Amino acid sequence: MSNEAILHEHQTGAHDAGHAHEHHHHETFITKYVFSQDHKMIAKQFLITGIIWAIIGGLFSVLFRLQLGYPESTFPWLEDFLGNWAKGGKLDPDFYYALVTMHGTILVFFVLTAGLSGTFSNFLIPLQVGARDMASPFLNMLSYWFFFAASIVMMASLFVQTGPASGGWTIYPPLSALGEASSGSKIGMDLWLISMSLFIINALLGGLNYITTVLNMRTKGMSMTRMPLTMWAFFFTAVLGVLSFPVLLSGCILLLFDRNLGTSFYLSDIVINGKILPNEGGSAILFQHLFWFLGHPEVYIIILPAMGIASEVMSVNSRKPIFGYMAMVGSLFAIAALSFLVWAHHMFVTGLNPFLGSFFVLLTLLIAVPSAIKVFNWLTTLWRGNIRFTPGMLFAIGFVSMFISGGLTGIFLGNSALDIHLHDTYFIVAHFHIVMGVAGMFGMFAGLYHWYPKMYGRYMNNTLAYIHFWVTLIGSYLIFWPMHYEGLAGMPRRYYEFSGWESFNMFGGLNQFISFVSIIVFAAQLLFVFNFFYSIFKGRKVTELNPWGAASLEWSTPIRPGHGNWPGEIPEVHRWAYDYGKDGRDFIPQTEPVGEDESKH
Amino acid sequence: MTDFFLIAIVAMIFLLIFQIAKASEYVSVLKGEEKSRKQTNRINGFLLVAFLILGLIGVWWCNHLFYGKTLFPQGSASIEGESIDTMMWITIAVTGVVFLITQVLLFWFSFKYQESDKRKAYYFTHNHKLELLWTGVPAIVLTVLVVFGLKYWFKFTGDAPRDSQLVEVTGHQFDWEFRYPGKDGVFGKKNFKLTKPEARNPLGVDWTDAASHDDIHVQKVMHAVVGKPIKMVIYSQDVIHDVGLPHFRMKMDAVPGIPTTLWFTPKWTTKEMKVRTGNPNFVYEIACDQLCGKNHFSMRGEIIVESQQEFDKWLAGEKPEYEKAMTPAEAPKTDSTVTEAKPVASITQ
Numbered sequence: 031m032s033n034e035a036i037l038h039e040h041q042t043g044a045h046d047a048g049h050a051h052e053h054h055h056h057e058t059f060i061t062k063y064v065f066s067q068d069h070k071m072i073a074k075q076f077l078i079t080g081i082i083w084a085i086i087g088g089l090f091s092v093l094f095r096l097q098l099g100y101p102e103s104t105f106p107w108l109e110d111f112l113g114n115w116a117k118g119g120k121l122d123p124d125f126y127y128a129l130v131t132m133h134g135t136i137l138v139f140f141v142l143t144a145g146l147s148g149t150f151s152n153f154l155i156p157l158q159v160g161a162r163d164m165a166s167p168f169l170n171m172l173s174y175w176f177f178f179a180a181s182i183v184m185m186a187s188l189f190v191q192t193g194p195a196s197g198g199w200t201i202y203p204p205l206s207a208l209g210e211a212s213s214g215s216k217i218g219m220d221l222w223l224i225s226m227s228l229f230i231i232n233a234l235l236g237g238l239n240y241i242t243t244v245l246n247m248r249t250k251g252m253s254m255t256r257m258p259l260t261m262w263a264f265f266f267t268a269v270l271g272v273l274s275f276p277v278l279l280s281g282c283i284l285l286l287f288d289r290n291l292g293t294s295f296y297l298s299d300i301v302i303n304g305k306i307l308p309n310e311g312g313s314a315i316l317f318q319h320l321f322w323f324l325g326h327p328e329v330y331i332i333i334l335p336a337m338g339i340a341s342e343v344m345s346v347n348s349r350k351p352i353f354g355y356m357a358m359v360g361s362l363f364a365i366a367a368l369s370f371l372v373w374a375h376h377m378f379v380t381g382l383n384p385f386l387g388s389f390f391v392l393l394t395l396l397i398a399v400p401s402a403i404k405v406f407n408w409l410t411t412l413w414r415g416n417i418r419f420t421p422g423m424l425f426a427i428g429f430v431s432m433f434i435s436g437g438l439t440g441i442f443l444g445n446s447a448l449d450i451h452l453h454d455t456y457f458i459v460a461h462f463h464i465v466m467g468v469a470g471m472f473g474m475f476a477g478l479y480h481w482y483p484k485m486y487g488r489y490m491n492n493t494l495a496y497i498h499f500w501v502t503l504i505g506s507y508l509i510f511w512p513m514h515y516e517g518l519a520g521m522p523r524r525y526y527e528f529s530g531w532e533s534f535n536m537f538g539g540l541n542q543f544i545s546f547v548s549i550i551v552f553a554a555q556l557l558f559v560f561n562f563f564y565s566i567f568k569g570r571k572v573t574e575l576n577p578w579g580a581a582s583l584e585w586s587t588p589i590r591p592g593h594g595n596w597p598g599e600i601p602e603v604h605r606w607a608y609d610y611g612k613d614g615r616d617f618i619p620q621t622e623p624v625g626e627d628e629s630k631h
Numbered sequence: 632m633t634d635f636f637l638i639a640i641v642a643m644i645f646l647l648i649f650q651i652a653k654a655s656e657y658v659s660v661l662k663g664e665e666k667s668r669k670q671t672n673r674i675n676g677f678l679l680v681a682f683l684i685l686g687l688i689g690v691w692w693c694n695h696l697f698y699g700k701t702l703f704p705q706g707s708a709s710i711e712g713e714s715i716d717t718m719m720w721i722t723i724a725v726t727g728v729v730f731l732i733t734q735v736l737l738f739w740f741s742f743k744y745q746e747s748d749k750r751k752a753y754y755f756t757h758n759h760k761l762e763l764l765w766t767g768v769p770a771i772v773l774t775v776l777v778v779f780g781l782k783y784w785f786k787f788t789g790d791a792p793r794d795s796q797l798v799e800v801t802g803h804q805f806d807w808e809f810r811y812p813g814k815d816g817v818f819g820k821k822n823f824k825l826t827k828p829e830a831r832n833p834l835g836v837d838w839t840d841a842a843s844h845d846d847i848h849v850q851k852v853m854h855a856v857v858g859k860p861i862k863m864v865i866y867s868q869d870v871i872h873d874v875g876l877p878h879f880r881m882k883m884d885a886v887p888g889i890p891t892t893l894w895f896t897p898k899w900t901t902k903e904m905k906v907r908t909g910n911p912n913f914v915y916e917i918a919c920d921q922l923c924g925k926n927h928f929s930m931r932g933e934i935i936v937e938s939q940q941e942f943d944k945w946l947a948g949e950k951p952e953y954e955k956a957m958t959p960a961e962a963p964k965t966d967s968t969v970t971e972a973k974p975v976a977s978i979t980q
Binding site for chain 2: 107118123124129138172197198202203204205208211212214220237297298299300301302303304306310312313314315348349350351353354355356357379380381384387388391392395396398402403405406407408409410412413414415417418421424427429430431434435438439441442445446447448450451453454455461491492493494496499503504507511512515519520522524525526527528530531532534536537540553557560561608610611612613614
């Protein structure tokens with residue numbers, strides 16, 4: 031088997047039963063924890079780096095929510111931390127925009143892309159398809175270290191004198207191309223572009239590995255249609271990333287050229303601060319096409335893994351097969367394919383030809399069909415189940431609730447006739463935070479609570495987990511639901527304050543409320559972080575191989591699997607991953623041969 | 632000092648929660664894990680259905696509090712925006728029904744089918760009829776939404792009526808400038824290389840073009856006639872801005888190098904809106920809706936909508952920019968150099 035051959039050198043002797051991890055005594059701290067080629071360790075590296083970024087990105091949102099909620103107040107302690115960026119305890123507008131930009135960049139790319147699919151694709155793909163490791167453990171390791179390098183550069187940009195990038199996470203030129211236009215468009219922007227380029231390399235190396243592993247390294251009997259839905263979701267996610275990230279890379283490189291080499295890809299007819307620039311013939315809109323050609327698939331890169339995780343966790347804890355497996359795979363495929371054909375719905379008000387826009391309206395609203403299929407299939411999975419509310423399951427249910435709420439507002443924004451009114455207001459802030467941000471995070475939490483026992487051989491504290499879930503669910507709705515009303519009042523996003531406006535100054539109390547709740551929700555996330563790290567060392571130990579009674583392959587490994595995952599032969603697979611409640615049995619593992627008198631499905 | 636107390640209190644709360652959490656873990660071990668697990672399951676099942684009910688009440692209450700602050704009660708201030716409001720109501724109705732059904736099912740099923748020793752989960756893998764039903768129905772409903780949406784979209788993105796009032800809007804960090812074409816109805820040519828704010832030519836108008844001589848320039852506040860379509864030709868000089876007109880339900884980016892257009896027909900004068908909204912300070916505001924730098928949040932313009940007579944009176948009182956640029960003592964000199972000499976000269980400066 032090709033698996034064995036590739037891993038043979040790391041794997042010597044793993045075949046004699048039982049003690050996979052003991053063969054790693056010769057491993058040094060460096061090879062085991064730092065430059066590890068074990069997919070499980072790399073997954074944990076992605077996860078912990080992602081958690082650190084999530085704390086930073088979340089903290090940034092708390093800081094700018096302070097400004098939005100309490101525009102009249104000053105917070106002297108801010109000056110202690112931020113110095114000139116918060117003179118007299120009030121955020122500088124430049125820094126406010128830098129915080130907003132970094133919050134978006136960090137959460138979208140570093141947390142919900144690297145932290146979510148980086149963690150779970152790495153951790154679950156080999157375990158669930160039955161492989162000893164990724165197709166190329168070395169590239170996999172490189173993938174993490176490119177992410178690490180991207181993190182270092184992005185982190186460094188926070189400390190430069192002119193501040194980090196501040197043109198919004200979409201970095202539209204000319205604002206991002208001209209240092210004269212904003213202080214964040216000076217060296218901070220170059221660092222942003224370099225960091226993102228490194229990040230894209232990480233995404234490509236990882237993605238190629240995930241695709242290859244899913245296609246080539248499945249164990250005997252694991253046909254594509256026997257894979258758990260998580261595998262399909264990660265597979266399509268990786269395909270999306272591999273096809274769309276290079277386009278962003280080219281966009282970033284051209285922007286670097288415009289910034290530093292005097293080219294005019296995105297620049298034309300510009301007079302800034304009284305200075306007439308020589309650039310002619312470029313198109314600022316070109317960048318938006320390049321950006322959103324990645325940017326739209328990107329939101330599915332975030333949500334598809336969450337969908338896969340929710341499907342798996344929901345089926346296991348309903349003790350019922352996922353309803354409509356083939357429809358679930360088909361709708362994942364449809365969403366992935368359509369995601370490449372809708373990017374210009376972010377650009378309805380850029381002067382895009384309205385006729386061209388109409389195609390994007392049609393294709394965008396088409397995505398609602400596979401999304402509806404998924405929602406109804408999840409609901410039917412719950413129907414007549416025997417549901418256990420593990421923390422993972424609660425987050426999976428919360429995910430579906432958020433996906434419904436946020437998905438439905440997408441039908442407003444995808445329709446150009448409504449988008450012309452709602453574009454760049456708080457309505458869209460509410461929409462994408464619910465459907466991408468919160469739903470993506472819920473998918474991640476569902477996965478973390480569910481597979482934590484497999485990752486660390488211990489359980490997290492349940493009481494803390496339940497508090498975390500309820501505060502986050504309620505808090506997220508309290509924060510984002512009322513924002514729709516602000517959007518329907520036309521209140522623009524990315525405003526530092528609204529006091530100068532007659533049309534938008536009536537939401538002071540609401541803004542204060544939202545800021546207050548967001549601080550509480552942030553605190554609840556710290557509770558999670560504490561629970562996570564505390565339980566690695568002090569959590570209750572897992573004593574049974576398969577604590578959730580799940581049918582998929584990862585639970586047939588030892589409680590703490592070593593590098594290579596299975597001490598003996600990789601088990602053979604005889605059925606799909608969803609035989610729950612069949613023929614009166616609670617569940618039938620994938621490894622069990624189909625019995626003679628077993629009913630068909 | 633208060634800061635330290637605050638930090639101490641927060642830390643205490645964290646510690647307290649942690650202690651409770653740890654204690655509950657021990658209790659569950661003592662009580663028998665299976666038993667306490669089932670108890671927790673019942674609690675969470677109850678909380679889920681409670682969340683549904685309180686959540687729906689919350690949705691109603693939120694609407695009660697904030698509906699009046701949205702733009703719906705005052706209605707669209709432009710004729711074209713009416714169709715946007717109609718479309719909005721259609722979409723709210725459709726998505727509202729779906730929202731209610733799916734959220735109720737989600738939480739109700741979770742509650743109803745929570746773990747019980749009496750029940751066995753039902754092995755139900757697929758059902759083609761059901762799946763076709765929830766593929767087909769959304770597809771049909773969405774087709775309706777697309778058809779209505781595009782009908783309205785083409786209506787107000789089509790060509791502006793011929794009798795529209797033309798106005799040119801130019802955005803730059805962090806202000807708006809407006810230009811009216813004067814009696815000839817034609818704007819004088821512009822070239823960004825002629826821009827020279829210190830010589831009273833911030834827009835780069837080519838004064839050699841006679842069409843520019845009757846053009847009227849104003850800053851920050853523009854005027855429009857009620858009931859008469861107004862067509863904006865939108866420019867930006869530096870970064871991307873956006874002409875956001877929430878009351879008229881319209882929006883269009885200002886992109887350097889690529890002029891865009893937007894047209895609409897104001898329905899009510901500013902004075903009428905003061906009465907309609909009950910706000911004596913009401914103004915039609917132009918909000919920049921595309922992040923454009925440090926002072927993006929204060930890039931504000933105004934539109935005064937008035938009767939034709941008031942508008943004519945206002946316009947008659949404004950001097951063409953050409954005259955203003957030529958009259959000041961120092962201005963003609965600099966301007967004549969621009970008019971005579973090659974634009975190239977100004978670039979090299």
